[in-house]
Amino acid sequence: MSVLTDFAGLAVEGGHFRLSSRRHKRRLHPKAHSKGDHAAKLASSFVKFLSDEDALRLEHVARSLVKPGLGILAADDSVKEIDATLKDFKLPHSFQSRRKLYEVFLGGTMELDRHLSGVLLREESILHTWPSGKRQLTHLIKDHNLKLGIRLDKGVVRLPGTEGEYSTWGLDTLGESCKRVKDMGAEFALWRCVYKISPTTPSRLAILENSTTLALFAMICQTYGLVPIVSAEVLQQGDHDGEEARQALREILVGLVKALQDHHVLLEGTLVRVTAAAPGCCYKGCQDTGQVAANTIKTLNECLPAAIGGVSSETDFCEGRILQIK
Template identity: 35%
Template sequence: MHEQALIDTANALVVDGKGILAADESTGTIKKRLDSIGVESTEKTRQTYRNLLFTADGAQDFISGVILFEETLFQQADDGTPFPKLLADQGVIPGIKVDKGAKPLAGSPEEKVTEGLDGLRERLAEYAAAGARFAKWRGVIDIADDQPTDYCIHVNAHALARYAALCQEAGIVPIVEPEVLMDGANSIERCEEVTDRVLDAVFAELKKQNVMLEGMLLKPNMVIAGKQCPQQAGVEQVAQATLRCLKRRVPSAVPGIVFLSGGQSDELATAHLDAMNRMGPQPWKLSFSYGRALQAPALAAWGGKDENIAAAQQAYLKRARNNGAAARGEYSADMEQAA
């Protein structure tokens, strides 16, 4: 075990005022993103878009790490520099998404289990050789009248812990991502109850499988009402409910919690993170690991056109700067009006 290296990397990813860019969209997901701006998804257009993000000057002041998709890990920047080296040269830590996606759960097909453990040890060795220093695995938990079942929670928690143990064996920091989805009509109270059950199961499995908590990060959902719920909670209520849930279940040995945005709007995800950081020091650093909430304005500004690259980079830089401020509890809505 590379204990000190794991601890150092985990802490570097949640250094004050910085967070993680999740640029690990699968081929299918990035196709949807590019379709939305009328750009065909090819290896070249995917490379061009990621190159735009990774070469945005100044982003390294607010971005500590970038999660890459496997294809991207082995691609090069426009000047021929491998993307992991390009990032590392800026002081940004390269990471890698290693799961193979959520599939129907046998015996409860309306629920999902994430696959990708087969061959993971060998893949992690390849990823480490290519420059990856941390990884991500996402478990998906949906809320419905009779969901999630204890069965679904258990198998996803077990898989997350197996993944984490294999990562640490390979000298790679695992980001453990149990995502309770916000797609339904559930209340914020129901989300808190489910998130509590999920985190309880995840940390029980991590303990059973000897995962070193000091050398990992947690990437949870915020406690929030479902999108279809008519009663949406305010920013302060979301922050309070999320912190209450995390304090009950996340040991203080974990160095940091990097939230997913989960379909929230760009500005709301930033405001929620800021509100939590304003509620005083917590046992762990609170930061971000956002995908759409960092990228959406840049993607729209780019539109697939070379002449828009500078504008797209400025849009990305603005979101990175604002979320960096939120990670310090120093964000204000006035920052959204700034150029």
């Protein structure tokens, strides 16, 4: 694995999140609340939508997905992308062909669990590949001791009021989708939001919109017993340098953490997926991968609370796509 693969573990192991404390003067009163009463009041104000048993199960699944040395197979190709691959191989566009293509990679006697912790698919790909036997896919994955995950966002759309920034849609049917994929045997789900870096972006509006969307996704997923992977992907377009990328990632993560806490998301049962704080693809200067890794680790340590279930990078996902085998 590349140098960036291991920064996730470092960030979680040594991560910290400091909240500034303020001392307020209090007027003395004979019936003033004790510290214990105040803590109880704060605890009662927290909306608890998960039982202790459900919370522990989510934490266990989250930890198992980010075990050292294991990655997640990103096979979340759309049906259109799969059919394009079949066309390249001069194969017919049918669910039988799509099924056979998946079985080539997930079948057989390969010890996939030595390298992978889970497989990420799209719901539409499952429905168009196993129309009458979705459980066959679940068993195919479970036979390798892997966990099934589904990407649930419906893609990106332009965010009005911004300079070409994006939001992600699909929240209106997310509850129904969570129920369906849970019945399929899924244990985790992913939602992707993208950000762009320029002299005026990422804007506060884009950060607020996407942070809120990711937090709502995480909360709804946990309600249905799925571990959410909130993916904050910074596009590599542009000529920004490494420091600009680090500052942008910092602003994104600060907004994301606040939204997760505001929506009472169980942090221990949540995974965060980030891109490295790397210069843009049009950057003319020298790119030092060691410095990129150091900047990314520093930003994660500054922004993410240690309670987060795990952090994964682009390299922790087998992003080559199982269908790109030409």
